[in-house]
Amino acid sequence: MKFGDNRRTEPAGTRRQYTILIVDDDENDIFFVKRAFIEINVHCAFQILKNGQEVVDYLIGAGPFADRERYPMPMMILMDIKMPVMDGFEVLSWLRSRPGIRVIPTIVFSSSDLPSDITRAYELGANSFMTKSVTYDGLLLKLQTLSRYWLEHCKHPVVMESDGSSSAVA
Numbered sequence: 001m002k003f004g005d006n007r008r009t010e011p012a013g014t015r016r017q018y019t020i021l022i023v024d025d026d027e028n029d030i031f032f033v034k035r036a037f038i039e040i041n042v043h044c045a046f047q048i049l050k051n052g053q054e055v056v057d058y059l060i061g062a063g064p065f066a067d068r069e070r071y072p073m074p075m076m077i078l079m080d081i082k083m084p085v086m087d088g089f090e091v092l093s094w095l096r097s098r099p100g101i102r103v104i105p106t107i108v109f110s111s112s113d114l115p116s117d118i119t120r121a122y123e124l125g126a127n128s129f130m131t132k133s134v135t136y137d138g139l140l141l142k143l144q145t146l147s148r149y150w151l152e153h154c155k156h157p158v159v160m161e162s163d164g165s166s167s168a169v170a
Contacts, residue, residue: 023049023079040144052086077106096125100160
């Protein structure tokens, strides 16, 4: 069964659209990640954010992100670490200090393969660290592996909204 398939165990009429936050300041990386997810048949809504401050605003529901119909809580965050305003390390630190939302699976997807970056990301609570591929075929393979594991095989926690209400994400 593919993720997002209609054969889920939810009652008829309650099938939900799952959301993945893609956080990257590089337009080309965003384009190819979205294209690859579509090509490997991942049925999710993608919310694109350009820096860590946008992640914080999204998760706390600040400004336009207060509309949870349009900007639902994500079931997963796929995030670069090298970004302007607030980098991925700062987001991880902030996120893991927030009860209710610190359980959102957060995958670092970076061009860095520095051992110090990898170690720091895990120390700050990243659930996984993947390096970006230099080829599109490599990207397809990595995102297919990621989607099979995180979207098809893993169970996901209930995420608490900033107002204390819960949002089951899968």
